[in-house]
Amino acid sequence: MKNIFGFLISVTLGVFIILALANTDAFPEFGSANTDNRVSSQYLIEDNVNDIGSGNIVTAIVVGYRGFDTLGEVTVLFISALGVAFMLSSPKQERLDLKFRPNFMLRVGSKILFGIILVTSFYIILHGHLTPGGGFPGGAIIASSVLLLYLADDKFRSNIKSFKILEGVAGSLFVIIGLLGLVLATYFLQNFLPAGNIGELLSAGIIPIIYILIGLKVGSEIAGIVDNFLTEEESA
């Protein structure tokens, strides 16, 4: 009975959503999006692109035009990591036992892979303003490399304190760079470094710096979450 009610409510809502969105400007036919009469057309004007200096327009929006948004987003992630730590951590913790004994090959192989994954993540973070990618995906890859070490070695326990310090330093530097924009230029998070040529590694002013900080912060935060989930209270 409850399933039928749930089904009816869901279907009604879906039909209402489709009817409400049909034939409006906000719901163009699939594939016919035109950026000319949208906000995005401003981001694609040549003057603005040269001003911000980032080849990847999505990065230009995330870190450049909407940098303050991103600061809030990083704060949300920080608070959720804090909540997870608050709920799962206790003073005395030990590793969750794996269901299998990792052999020698697995342990050594995972350490080699760890390095390769870490290098890939730094490449993705550093080239956030030139290619697809950036701080958020790169940070997730850093966390995935830490997760690999956790899963492949039953004795491994990352130094969670240094992750916390890295996270705090990266977050503070983000705000400090924003405040420098306020001091050296006119508004918070303004780009006070030269924009440079589009396509070069050292271009786009503060965007790569902020993306590196975001990458380190996101990586250490998600690694902290992974550590919280893979440890448990020490059974006396």
Added chain:
Amino acid sequence: MIQYAAIILFVFGLYGLFTNKNVIKMIISLNVMEVGLNIFIISIGFNSDPNSIAPIISSTNQLSSVFVDPLPQALVLTAIVIGVGTTALGLAIAKNIYKTYNTFELDEMEESA
């Protein structure tokens, strides 16, 4: 058409949220809803013109070419990160629930409490 598929995915997630009594399944339903919304937002900016490309300027892609709308992509990037945060928080709460009641089912919880 993809937009309708995204809305159907959202409705699936809502149905799962209504009918499931398992905490983990409820969190998964929330994630399905989130994926549906993300696909919908991305599909708003899609341009099926064969010349349209990802909004990245490089030596081969000049500014004059037709770009896909970059703003929905930037917003979905934000939404994905926040989704990760909320999912982690939800799973942490689920782990605490399991530690207290030894079950993930909401019905059994009421009986044992």
